[in-house]
Amino acid sequence: MTSKWVGDAVGKEGIYSAWIAMRRYPWLPPATYRDAGETGATLMKPLARVVVIRDAVTTVCKLRALLAAHDFHGFSVIDSHNEFVGYATKQELGTVLERLQLDDTGGDLDKTCTFSATNRLRVDTLDRVDLSDALEASVIQLQMEVPQELVVNMFQKLNLRQILFTRAGKLTGLVTKRVVVDLFTRQFPHAAVLCEHPPHRQ
Known part of the structure; x- marks a missing residue:
């Protein structure tokens, strides 16, 4: 009672x-x-306050710093014109980066992260890493x-x-x-x- x-x-x-x-x-x-x-x-939360990854702009070094600095579930990926590219979870981004086996002491950290086919073609093959597999399907x-x-x-x-x-x-x-x-x-x-x-x- x-x-x-x-x-x-x-x-x-x-x-x-x-x-x-x-x-x-x-x-x-x-x-x-x-x-x-x-x-x-x-x-x-308006875009100005959202932590995002910029397709064909963010480098591997900056992406790793982003993942280390924020305990978010994931990040929105947009291009330089704020066009929405996709959404990637922090866990999947870490998994894809690990799978690439990048050289932390060489120039790999300065390579550009690409997520879309359109922006991938704008960056030389030797200067980019393809992280499109990290994007969620829907x-x-x-x-x-x-x-x-x-x-x-x-x-x-x-x-x-x-x-x-x-x-x-x-x-x-x-x-x-x-x-x-x-x-x-x-x-x-x-x-x-x-x-x-x-x-x-x-």
Whole structure:
């Protein structure tokens, strides 16, 4: 009976949902989310704040530094005109780089990383490394004008880690699962106190 009283006091989602939310575990409740007219843009991290890899621009040395500096799940790949090329996970990038067996003491570190066939042709064979195998086969892309509740619903039903926003083929930003989880934890003002390790966001 005591546990029921506590659960009722916590809210309609129940004490277990509340505990998960307050610990900031990356879990999304099955509750129906309704926005108040907001769009995906209100959740989106704009391109200017997104850490990206630039196709046919980023060198092996810079890519390795990027992987070492950020604990993100993955990175968006764009070209010099912000055209979206693809998305590559940190793990897959590391695997492909290791498979290439590059010489860390020679000129391999200065070679350019290419991901698309178009940009690959613009760089001399001896001056590039092909990392196209690191790209994920399919990536969810939306326009930032879509209803916010659609974005949330897709995270809930498809168990996504991120959704990328594009316009006319160009990357405009992204939203991660952590941001959507935060939508459901705003009702718990003391969540940060119980969170031992603040999450990385990308």
